[in-house]
Amino acid sequence: xxxxxxxxxxxxxxxxxxxxxxxxxxxxxxxxxxxxxxxxxxxxxxxxxxxxxxxxxxxxxxxxxxxxxxxxxxxxxxxxxxxxxxxxxxxxxxxxxxxxxxxxxxxxxxxxxxxxxxxxxxxxxxxxxxxxxxxxxxxxxxxxxxxxxxxxxxxxxxxxxxxxxxxxxxxxxxxxxxxxxxxxxxxxxxxxxxxxxxxxxxxxxxxxxxxxxxxxxxxxxxxxxxxx
Amino acid sequence: xxxxxxxxxxxxxxxxxxxxxxxxxxxxxxxxxxxxxxxxxxxxxxxxxxxxxxxxxxxxxxxxxxxxxxxxxxxxxxxxxxxxxxxxxxxxxxxxxxxxxxxxxxxxxxxxxxxxxxxxxxxxxxxxxxxxxxxxxxxxxxxxxxxxxxxxxxxxxxxxxxxxxxxxxxxxxxxxxxxxxxxxxxxxxxxxxxxxxxxxxxxxxxxxxxxxxxxxxxxxxxxxxxxxxxxxxxxxxxxxxxxxxxxxxxxxxxxxxxxxxxxxxxxxxxxxxxxxxxxxxxxxxxxxxxxxxxxxxxxxxxxxxxxxxxxxxxxxxxxxxxxxxxxxxxxxxxxxxxxxxxxxxxxxxxxxxxxxxxxxxxxxxxxxxxxxxxxxxxxxxxxxxxxxxxxxxxxxxxxxxxxxxxxxxxxxxxxx
Numbered sequence: 001x002x003x004x005x006x007x008x009x010x011x012x013x014x015x016x017x018x019x020x021x022x023x024x025x026x027x028x029x030x031x032x033x034x035x036x037x038x039x040x041x042x043x044x045x046x047x048x049x050x051x052x053x054x055x056x057x058x059x060x061x062x063x064x065x066x067x068x069x070x071x072x073x074x075x076x077x078x079x080x081x082x083x084x085x086x087x088x089x090x091x092x093x094x095x096x097x098x099x100x101x102x103x104x105x106x107x108x109x110x111x112x113x114x115x116x117x118x119x120x121x122x123x124x125x126x127x128x129x130x131x132x133x134x135x136x137x138x139x140x141x142x143x144x145x146x147x148x149x150x151x152x153x154x155x156x157x158x159x160x161x162x163x164x165x166x167x168x169x170x171x172x173x174x175x176x177x178x179x180x181x182x183x184x185x186x187x188x189x190x191x192x193x194x195x196x197x198x199x200x201x202x203x204x205x206x207x208x209x210x211x212x213x214x215x216x217x218x219x220x221x222x223x224x225x226x227x228x
Numbered sequence: 229x230x231x232x233x234x235x236x237x238x239x240x241x242x243x244x245x246x247x248x249x250x251x252x253x254x255x256x257x258x259x260x261x262x263x264x265x266x267x268x269x270x271x272x273x274x275x276x277x278x279x280x281x282x283x284x285x286x287x288x289x290x291x292x293x294x295x296x297x298x299x300x301x302x303x304x305x306x307x308x309x310x311x312x313x314x315x316x317x318x319x320x321x322x323x324x325x326x327x328x329x330x331x332x333x334x335x336x337x338x339x340x341x342x343x344x345x346x347x348x349x350x351x352x353x354x355x356x357x358x359x360x361x362x363x364x365x366x367x368x369x370x371x372x373x374x375x376x377x378x379x380x381x382x383x384x385x386x387x388x389x390x391x392x393x394x395x396x397x398x399x400x401x402x403x404x405x406x407x408x409x410x411x412x413x414x415x416x417x418x419x420x421x422x423x424x425x426x427x428x429x430x431x432x433x434x435x436x437x438x439x440x441x442x443x444x445x446x447x448x449x450x451x452x453x454x455x456x457x458x459x460x461x462x463x464x465x466x467x468x469x470x471x472x473x474x475x476x477x478x479x480x481x482x483x484x485x486x487x488x489x490x491x492x493x494x495x496x497x498x499x500x501x502x503x504x505x506x507x508x509x510x511x512x513x514x515x516x517x518x519x520x521x522x523x524x525x526x527x528x529x530x531x532x533x534x535x536x537x538x539x540x541x542x543x544x545x546x547x548x549x550x551x552x553x554x555x556x557x558x559x560x561x562x563x564x565x566x567x568x569x570x571x572x573x574x575x576x577x578x579x580x581x582x583x584x585x586x587x588x589x590x591x592x593x594x595x596x597x598x599x600x601x602x603x604x605x606x607x608x609x610x611x612x613x614x615x616x617x618x619x620x621x622x623x624x625x626x627x628x629x630x631x632x633x634x635x636x637x638x639x640x641x642x643x644x
Binding site: 045049052054055074075078079081082083085086087089093094095096097098102106107109110111154155166 | 231238240243244247248251535538539540541542543544545546547548636637638641642
């Protein structure tokens, strides 16, 4: 479903070229719970951004459901992200002027889901994540863990095919991080949502069904749960 | 419907815009205060100017012009006693009485000379109907000494400045001479029956009013008159034009039937020019305002780069981002405009008793400007600042909106 074909990504900063990804090829199938692991600068976030259509490769192809993302306009990419992808970022994921429930509703609002239906689904999802009492709180009134759970709720409430999570546990204590991973694994098992993480958190790597290890913009190992 | 239009109609866009605008209450408050005070001042200045111009027009109508005047052919070009209206015409107009008509009065108008032992001054000699004239002008209220005219009393009313120059007081005698309908010079002595003080320099300085019958007699006009002055039921220009048109349709074509703005085109020109230049004044204020608003929104965009990146990452299309920024601009501008209009209207209400300019009365009256100006703001003219405000909001929102849509989501989400 997600595929990188011979992708190169070069950042040019004032004449100095940085090769973030070099000849990267990777395929993520439906229903996987995959981690991109590696040290800082290995290309994890760059690859996630390319899969999410947030950035363009310098060369090579990124395909989502066999569609080349390079052929899409900005508006079409936004539509793809809206319909097929969910994002969870490291921190400060939420829109500060919206309450928890409004943040979760927002993607469905963009999708054109009727008001009553999106309110029902958003409150249901927040309740499922143990945030039923906090629906009317703004992000600044929530703890880091609560904010990340709201972000996960927003990412999955519209039932995307894939959730791309960039170091989602980086700012969380181990208990909160564990709870969040439990939740994502449940979503993966019960709803078949594909998860692709970037992380160097051993706790996340331990739980992954597949770990793709990156170094200097290349895949250095691709391990499944049995081989881990 | 495209994404932009859908977003503008979505309540969530406006909810977010409202909350974003008030995220930094101090900054928003300062901008609103600046817009409010600036626009409020302009609105008040406009109201004072409108008040002055409308009062000039009103004064001209109430002391001399009426709403419509009827003259014989050629009177406008070369006024004189040889161009007269028959008595039958006066009766005909009164009998016809179009629905817009409130009152009529006939006058005889001639050039003459007022003489006393202290000197001679060329004057406009106006013979008026003492009973009907108060229905069309406020001259009777302008009496500062003596009393109003009787039907034919050989008494005259003179302007205050004329009285001063000829050293006349009530009861004293002046001789009025003029050319009659046959071209012969005629003169008659009158007692000063009263002294008038108005906001009109020509009336105060160079006018002598006598009774209509006295005027007709000394000028040899029998029942004829120089002009018929008509007043409509309201000051509404549509009604005044309707009255004029109805009279033109019923009366012989050669007669001159003219509304006040045709009799004194300069007055109408002043009103028109002021209305046109109001656009320029408002536009100048709003251009300055646009930079302030664009600056605030631009700062707000720079502060929210990560947030906008996340919005784009989760599927917000460029059209929606533009709609969000324009909504913020509209809210900011329209709030400022509302504050400005409220302040301006409060100022107008506070000055509803008028601004006393009598210190400069001498100079103002010579231009036909009243010495007490009551600010006036026609409600339909408020459409001008509101329209320009909406344009300003859209224009000043475009710049920050373009910045926002150029944000690269992958870079923005890393932005702290």
